[in-house]
Amino acid sequence: MTNLLEVRGLTKSFRGLKAVADVSFAVPDGAIVALIGPNGAGKTTTFNLIAGAVAPNAGEVLLAGRRLSGLRPDRVCAAGIGRTFQIVRPFGDLSVEDNVLVGALHRRPHVESARAKARAVLELLGLKPLAGQRARSLTLPDRKRLEVAKALATEPRLLLLDEVMAGLRLTETDHMVSLLRDLNRRTRLTILLIEHVMRAVMKLSDRVVVLDHGEKIVEGSPQEVVVDPRVIECYLGAESVA
Amino acid sequence: MSFSVPPSVIATGVLTGLVYGLGALGLSVIFGVVRVVNFAHGEIMVLGMYGAALLAQHAGLDPLAAAPLVAAVLFAGGWALQRGLINKLIGRPEHMQFILLAGVAMMLVNLMLMLFGPEAQAVQVAYAFDSFELGPLVLDKVRVYAALAAVLVAGGLSLFFSRTRLGKTIRACADNQLGARVVGLDVPRLYALTFGIGSATAGIAGCLLTLMVDVRPLLAPELTLLGFIIVIVGGLGSLTGALLGGLLIGVSEAFAGFLLLPSMKSMFSYGLLILILLLRPQGLLGKSS
């Protein structure tokens, strides 16, 4: 299996503090990989580095063998990466449909074709009833789904999801999980997700990468990672492992 | 074109610049704390000028003596403006506050036009034509007194912000609005106070300015722009920056006015503004955000 995404030696410091330190991992084509770790581990920074929102101090990002590091976020999107933001960023004054339309316009410059795609994505995410509403007026769970819809509309090869399950109820989480798994199976959409909701991580991911204090400490299958003493230690502290 | 600029020209530029700097201080304080760019800054200064002019006409007061009275009135006005109008826009996009103040400025400048007419008025003091002579320098007494007063007021403000409890509270609010609220500070009240202080300062600068320049309503937009230039060049939110910026602009305009055509002196200031906006938007002494 080839790797769609390769992260090699990625390093980023902010004012002397290493947020991400020499992180390397790979996401196989068509796989779902979860990036987990305690707060402040550097997960979102890693996403920002991959997506081009922030430039790395060292290391590189390869998408299907092509160097992405140093590209602007919009070029990264053109290369095939779609991302969501941890704190959702809807286009508040636009309707839900127009929000997704903006995403769809990336691959489909003509509005009619893009709108059709947008509607399809809305349908997929169960947002069709809300299509005409102003995005500003949506509840948080709906905003999260909108965030995913926007990214999906850009027809990415790799989807970066930043804590899209946070704040969702159990049924909503399960719904999102099955949606993502379905997309992955049907269209081979590769997914890299940051998650705290372990239920989703266990159900979705083929592999898990664990970060702590900016470093990768463990990588493996979900079952392996969840019982690894190093992982437990970084979440709960050294005493709990002893 | 001779490039030797008489020292008096430079000295005059310094003195004038100090008064401009005081005015800009008012602007800077408001921005540093309330985070509002006061588009009505020049109008408040000109209100101060008219205050001094009226008091000179009807009560025979020297502008230096009129300053405290004008300051008090403009403090109240600024306080009311913030409390009554600007406060309503907290949380809206910042350009809306800017536009609001542009509207207030429009109202003030035209109010003055309606009340006083467009012609310039001068405030004559007894010593208007006297000067000090220090060696090669010939300095107008009015400019020296104005500059001294400006430095005094600036010093007073600096002491207020660094030594008094209220001043420190306001600075805390500037540094961290959310933190201030969490700690229980009445942020709207502090904002109103700050706007009052800023307006009073601008008003005092206006009084001092009457000693050097004739007052007319349309001076206001020019002073607003000049204030912006000084504050951005010197550094928004930095008190010393405002004074330094004032000095810089005062001297450079003196130079430009002397070497080029007087009517072109502002071009240099605008050019400087553009450069600073592009290259170092926090200003020469401002903190990098």
Place this chain on the structure above:
Amino acid sequence: MSALSSDALSQAGAGLTARGWRVFGVWLAALLLVPTVADSYFLSVLTTLLWFAYLGQAWNVMMGFAGQLSLGHSLYVGLGAYSAAALFVHFGIGPWAGVWLGMLVAALAGAAIGVLGFRFRVRGVYFALLTIAFAELTRIGFSHISWLGGAGGLFLPVSQRVNNDLAGLRGTPAMFYYVILVLTLAALLLCRWLLGRRIGYYWQAIREDQEAAQALGIDVFRYKLAAVLISAAMTAVGGVFYAFFYNNLFPEQIFSLSRSIEIILDVLIGGIGTLFGPVFGGFVLTPLGELLTWSLDRAGINIPGAKQFVYGGVLVAIVIFLPDGIWPPLARRLGLTRASSDPVRSSEP
């Protein structure tokens, strides 16, 4: 909450109801017929009204659609005016050719401001100050260019106003009125067209959240620059009209900050970012001003500054109470625009 039907959404950009279209038709017909009944004073008032509405529409492209605050738009008016006027006065070249130079010069100036501003990440209020600085710099500069008349002004040779010469833009007040009316309508059409295409949606995304827009593949710099260029060029056309209508240009007036603010008044009152907002705003503000002037005249009072004072007051009131402008809520209330549970700004005319 009911949602819009998919048909309604597909007509984004044509959010008028049937009644709205009828009202628009009547309004348009009235405007077309006005010269047959109006005296030249009334016509000149309407011409000025439409001129400001047109400029407001041009400014709206940059601010309302793309979210970039420019308070130095008088720069483009002046550059357009002077370019065409200089060609006419010095080389005898008529306005229909001169307008292209005007648009080019204005677009170049806009490009300079845009490239500098966007590359150096100058945003929000700072960007507004940048635009003011450029306008002021030009104002002072032009006062010293004697080839363009300097501070004393540039004067176009005025010919008789009886025969209409559309090619040379010399003629009756009615001719000028129709020209500006056509320009205003053309601007409306252009804006509606832009809003319905990718560029319109991308602009709105940038206006709402620049970083989020970038994450969706939008080249933010390119689209912001496009907004500035289009806005500048449109504005310059208004400047060319001004030059040939008033026949005199003074740097102090045409590049002034107060002119820049006058331009945005209509848009703020009508509604930033809407299609009809600037035009509606013009039809509110100008009559208000004329009414005030007329009342003061009747009372025998002549106070310079009264009208501008009221304009300032209206501006303050709008910003505080109706920041989205008068047009959107009014049009919905009167049933002129498509009613929806949560109106969508992009399809709002």
